[in-house]
Amino acid sequence: MKERDINITVNGRKAKKRIESRMLLSDFIRHELGLTGTHVGCENGVCGACTVLVDGTAVRSCCTLAVQTEGLQIETIESLGRVNKLSPLQQAFWEKHGLQCGFCTPGMLMIMTELLRENPNPDRSEIRERLNDNLCRCTGYEDIISSVERAVELMRTEQGI
């Protein structure tokens, strides 16, 4: 079918739309749902700016058809926190200058969210290994690593560890 009805849950909200089968998940999120926090950098699957979580797994939304995610749970950057209530990860990026232009940042936050859920205590080499997935052209990466290390600290404090 060239068009399909899809039912997916995005950031906890159900979305039901009729769309072209060829519509990319990135375009669905950005333009059908108006969630423009997820960014598109290459549409080739290389830069990772478009990373979202699908059933908790990091996925490149520019290389995923929206219809492939039928019935699944999608999380985007908008689910992490709000300006007056940042998540520990977002707060850490703020404290440690983990962003400059902000364009790759949504992808960075989502892939690190996945990492910290898998492993709340990654060491520096584990952070670097995961960070190697995504491109940043502004920061040179070091402040992003510091941000994730700081997030680990903040999350530990939050949990009273």
Add this chain to the structure above:
Amino acid sequence: MKPPIFDYEQPTSLREALDSLSRNTGTYRLLAGGYSLMPLLNSRAISPERIIDISRLSELNYVTGEAGAIRIGALATHGQIMNSSAVIKECPIVVEAYKHVGNHTIRNRGTLCGSLCFNDPTAEMPLITSLLGATFVIRSSWGSRTLSANEFFKGPFKNSLMPNEMLVEVRIPRQQAGHGYSFIEISQRYGDRGLAAAGCMLTLKYGVVSDVRIGFRNLGEGLGRVRAVEVELENKTVTAAVLDVASDVARRSVQPETDMHADADYRRDVAATLTKRVIETALARAAGHTAHTPSFSGRLS
């Protein structure tokens, strides 16, 4: 970069998928993880009339180990495979090669079988399956057949699947206990498509080497295992002189191309270096030393 129009199907069982393949209603491509197919669609390098999404065929999502033999279903992801305890135990060369395959996000959803069917000449796993003596289980709506790696792979981006056939499983036979192995890839950046790669497996007994398997990637079209190099080691004690001869044979056997990243002369020269290093590392591992474990960068260690 948006895909062209296509008809999309999402079969929920293997039977349904195979039936769909057997219908001769236009060109099709199978979609599993999507990281090989989607870039081609986005850039409109291909325009299949149908996309058959097999990602919901959970019956094909397995990695099982039984008496040392491993069976990997078509929907097993790279991530599942490289973290499988059976794979780690029985064929660690797979895990070593996986450090160079894509990245974490790609490995989350990319499937081994998808990658093997795609047969990108710079991809690592086609070579690894050749070295392991893997077999490929193929099904269509009217039957199944099994191919060796050599029979399955047919040149850059080509495989032996007939129209209406699907690769459903890769089987890795039991490997020799304590075998030596090594996979080394030279790339510009960590995890990049390789400039050149080599893999080696061997058995070492009383200082003599047997069951040698050596192959290369990106050093010549259709190049996999290179028998000419293997025979230089077979049933020998590997000395520096033997290594020199083997690496020289490798240099002369490969037929690399010049591309935008490296010229043929470089690749030929580096084939010799790679040959020495994979053999040395495989020997060290077979002898029980754990030297030469790849560092984070995967090179210079």
Add this chain to the structure above:
Amino acid sequence: MAQAGKIHSPPKGRQKEIADQKLNIIGTRMKRKEDPRFLTGNGRFIDDVALPHMAHAAALRSPHAHARIRSIDKRAAEALPGVLAVITGEEAALDTGPLPCFANPPVEQRCIALGKVRHVGEPVVLVVAETRYIAEDAAALVKVEYDILPAISDMMDALNSSGDAVLHPSRGPTNIAEHRKFTFGPVDEEFANAAHIVKRRLRWARSGGQPIETCGAVASFDEGSGKFTIYANTSMYNYIGFTIAASLNVESHQLNIIPMDAGGSFGSKLFLHKVPVLAATAARIAGRPVKYVEDRVDNMMACDNHGSDRIYDAEIAIDSSNHMTALRYRVVDDYGAYLQYGLGTHGNGFSQTVGPYRIRAVGAEIIAVLTNKCQQGACRGFGSEVTNFMIERMVDAAVSELKLDPVQFRRDNFIQPEEFPYQIPTGNLYDSGNYPGALNMALDMLDYQGWRRKQEEARAEGRYIGIGIASCQEKGVFSATEFWMLNREKGFALTSSPESVSIKIDTNGKAVISLHAPHWGNSPETVATMVLAEQLTLDPKDIAITYSDTDHGLPGTGPGGSRYTVMITGAVAGAARILKEKLKRVAGHMLETSPHDLEFINGKVSIKGIPGSGKTIAEIAMQSHMFRLSFPDDDLTSGLDANYTYDHPLATLPKSDSDFGIFYPIMGHMCHMPVVEVDPKTGQVKILDYVAVHDCGTMINPMTVDGHVRGGTAQGIGTALYEEFQYDPAGQLRNASFYDYLMPRVAEMPDKIRIGHIVTPSPYTEYGVKGAGEGGRMVAPPAIASAIEDALRPFNIKIDTLPATPARIRNLVRAAENRRG
């Protein structure tokens, strides 16, 4: 002719805020003002813009590098449901003129190719449709017939091309766009008297900024008023935005450009013309708002901002005391198919063409050629990063040939700390610096001697470790004269490059600062907030930032050339002075004291020496806005706001072709020392350690400065080892994707770049700030080249070509091995 040396009667300048003062907020690592919106996915990027009834455009890109367009059959495309317009170059040219060009004579460029295509990827047809998907479907249905012309892909071929191989026959019979010779000081004499002459041929391949966000615009045309509105992630709209109106054939007040957050630029969004003009042209023709956002292939092939692409033949004259006396070079620069900035990227280099050294004469022969590639534009360093590479490679060549010590040679040749302000042979001035200090700090932080020992030990083990050294300049704050000073005929010889801010303090005492140039990631909101907070003792939380479009804009040249922090600091300080005066005046009335007896402390305007006496800024603001009749009936006006336009702190006119005056005097400096390990068998390079010492004068926010040092260094590492746009002989761009255009990921970076700071404040800027945005990329390439050469010293090879890929390095080593054996 400009005499090189210390200037004994230096210009006075207009600095009002000295560097050496107690500061409370400036100099702290304040968290950025910008971040909350980016962290929560609320950035305002061009592709986020959605207007009612907005249509989408896609370009059909030329598949050929050079061809005449014989015919275009668009019937099938137009018939596709959802297609609104299919626009050819000829149709666009009916109402849209050539794009802006600063070369003189100009090189004509159109938003859609007219008559012929000159590089792969150039737009041939623009399709407007209900969705981008449909637009691309339709583009694929357009049939274009071409008459193929010879493609020039090698710059040396461009030197000799003629006939059909000439890209712009109306401009001349060859592809040599410009050929100029400049002599600064007694060059020939110095070479004639030299004790040693060192020569090298150096190759800097073209790379590009490649930010993660491409360029885009959303345009609408209002039939009722004949006015365009264009949203775009461009800069310079409040400076030369009127040239976009000119291209669109409307009056300058019939165009409003609305800025968006830019997802990185590195120069490539300095001045977008093709993309906004395409969107606007399409909107006018289609009668609907149109969004045109480049995809990555569009951007890599046609962004109009590839970096420098040069071959230098350079030589240095050295006297018998091992002092470099003169530099002479011939450079061929492959500009691609157009020449938007003329020879600006070489003028940039002239600002610091002797590096940090006492070279007293420079001879330059510049040959700009046109080829069938995307044109050059601005790329972090704007050409002077290449000059830095050339100079430091020559320094290393001299050290190697004369068997000298690389540290001592630099020390012996540095301009010394007591020699500032220093005039260089081109006429530019270096305002302040401490080059030996930077070098010493780097040596110390690196533990240079320690690494030399490790290097020796490693060599004994058969490993190849090298230490690189590069001491380079980072010019900051360009003067507009560099846009035209190298033109044979000057053309429009503009001399203004100002920056403005508008600040209002509202009834409740909250401040809103309007910036007139965009956000690129360079923290302007944070800088403006910190300076205003410092000046007015406001809480940074009480300051908001907005961005002005061209309807409301004041002169604003924007980020680029490491100027923006300096300029908005000056602008905010200037506006703050006006506000402070008025606040004191009003407060004086409220406190019944003379304004001269008042001071700002902790957000209050208080009587000097009487703590607790003051009125808060909120109280003063309320009075100022709402209670005019409480004050004397004089020239006081209601409200509390100030506009301020800050002009270049120190610029003078060029005097002649051998003295360009002062055009880029705010001079930062860097010393980088990377340690690398090279595998001589595979040519792979790994960075083991990295020290970066930067002098950018007073730092408003050291955290954001360090961020730029790290990011710039990463791009420099990319340029040194990985990045190159590769065109084949037919002019096809082989690596128009991130798969094959290789940029550093975290694995390519050393675990930590250790950053040190030398601070030599500028005597000319407010608070003594200097530029810091480009520096990392301007010094890392020669530093890495130096390190690789040092690692492979036993093979005696030269790293003269960037990027130093594994194949290039290994092939050099193999050649050396063959020479030996």
